[in-house]
Amino acid sequence: MLIAALLVVIAAGFVALAWSAERFVDGSSALARQLGVSSLLIGLTVVGIGTSLPEMLVSAIAAIDGTPGIALGNALGSNIANVGLILGTTALVSPLVISSGILRREIPLLMLVVVATGALLADGALSRFDGVALLAGMLAVLTWMAWQARHPERGDAMIARELESAVPEPLPLAQALRWTLLGLVLLIASSRLLVWASVLLAGQLGVSDLIIGLTIVAIGTSLPELAAGLASVRRGESELAVGNIIGSNLFNLLAVLGIAGAIAPFAFDQGDLARDYGIMTGFMLAILVVGYGLGRRGRLGRWEGGLLVGAYIAYQALLFFSHR
Numbered sequence: 469m470l471i472a473a474l475l476v477v478i479a480a481g482f483v484a485l486a487w488s489a490e491r492f493v494d495g496s497s498a499l500a501r502q503l504g505v506s507s508l509l510i511g512l513t514v515v516g517i518g519t520s521l522p523e524m525l526v527s528a529i530a531a532i533d534g535t536p537g538i539a540l541g542n543a544l545g546s547n548i549a550n551v552g553l554i555l556g557t558t559a560l561v562s563p564l565v566i567s568s569g570i571l572r573r574e575i576p577l578l579m580l581v582v583v584a585t586g587a588l589l590a591d592g593a594l595s596r597f598d599g600v601a602l603l604a605g606m607l608a609v610l611t612w613m614a615w616q617a618r619h620p621e622r623g624d625a626m627i628a629r630e631l632e633s634a635v636p637e638p639l640p641l642a643q644a645l646r647w648t649l650l651g652l653v654l655l656i657a658s659s660r661l662l663v664w665a666s667v668l669l670a671g672q673l674g675v676s677d678l679i680i681g682l683t684i685v686a687i688g689t690s691l692p693e694l695a696a697g698l699a700s701v702r703r704g705e706s707e708l709a710v711g712n713i714i715g716s717n718l719f720n721l722l723a724v725l726g727i728a729g730a731i732a733p734f735a736f737d738q739g740d741l742a743r744d745y746g747i748m749t750g751f752m753l754a755i756l757v758v759g760y761g762l763g764r765r766g767r768l769g770r771w772e773g774g775l776l777v778g779a780y781i782a783y784q785a786l787l788f789f790s791h792r
Contacts, residue, residue: 538685558773
């Protein structure tokens with residue numbers, strides 16, 4: 469009975485988290501418009517960071533509360549879910565195109581971040597220095613994205629189009645303030661509720677916080693990416709679905725882990741890290757292989773999507789059977 473109640477609380481926490489993040493992004497974007505900030509800059513900062521706020525706040529609160537397994541599992545598990553579950557499911561609905569710009573810029577950058585983050589975590593701890601270094605990397609990525617968006621003649625214009633199209637419609641000042649404050653309060657409250665319920669659920673199931681972070685929490689905080697991906701393919705902009713996933717994975721490694729480490733450094737089991745970071749890297753490499761694959765270069769079809777979903781289900785089964 470208690471487990472069922474905790475699952476209901478966690479589900480309610482996910483709904484509140486997604487709703488409040490959307491309200492916060494709507495309100496803060498409108499406030500930025502009122503201050504004369506360009507749509508491009510709003511999309512790069514407010515919207516880009518706002519869509520990863522659920523992961524950021526959940527991991528930060530988990531680290532502060534002394535449950536680093538949820539913080540680490542949320543970041544790594546969300547990346548695995550983004551590729552295996554979200555990108556795979558989206559490809560099953562409609563084949564995806566991986567544009568030449570993504571092949572040339574975003575995928576190599578993502579792999580570089582994966583390697584660099586892995587090197588920082590190899591000692592079995594996320595120190596405050598590591599956290600600050602990751603946040604500095606996030607700032608560098610944002611700066612690079614802004615430069616790319618402002619110089620579309622040097623590449624394609626996908627980044628600028630994606631950032632500007634993501635900016636919400638304008639709102640009256642009073643409503644913008646109301647949504648911003650309400651969204652922020654509910655974001656913090658729902659994040660704390662989610663962490664609290666997840667810790668209790670881990671205790672009831674007899675598994676570690678890391679497993680809960682890698683499974684339930686990671687899937688729940690990744691659901692907005694699924695909605696964004698399906699919306700992109702409905703608009704006929706499948707390349708944006710791939711770009712959103714790569715951007716989210718960059719934020720998860722640099723910003724989500726960076727904030728958690730900067731606020732409350734923690735240690736973790738290196739054996740678990742080797743398993744989960746290795747599997748996450750494998751899913752990242754899958755995008756690279758598909759992008760540069762022979763015959764179907766730059767196309768993620770239903771067959772590849774089914775393989776990704778199947779691999780994700782196999783990973784969840786591995787976690788379940790290895791911690792029974």
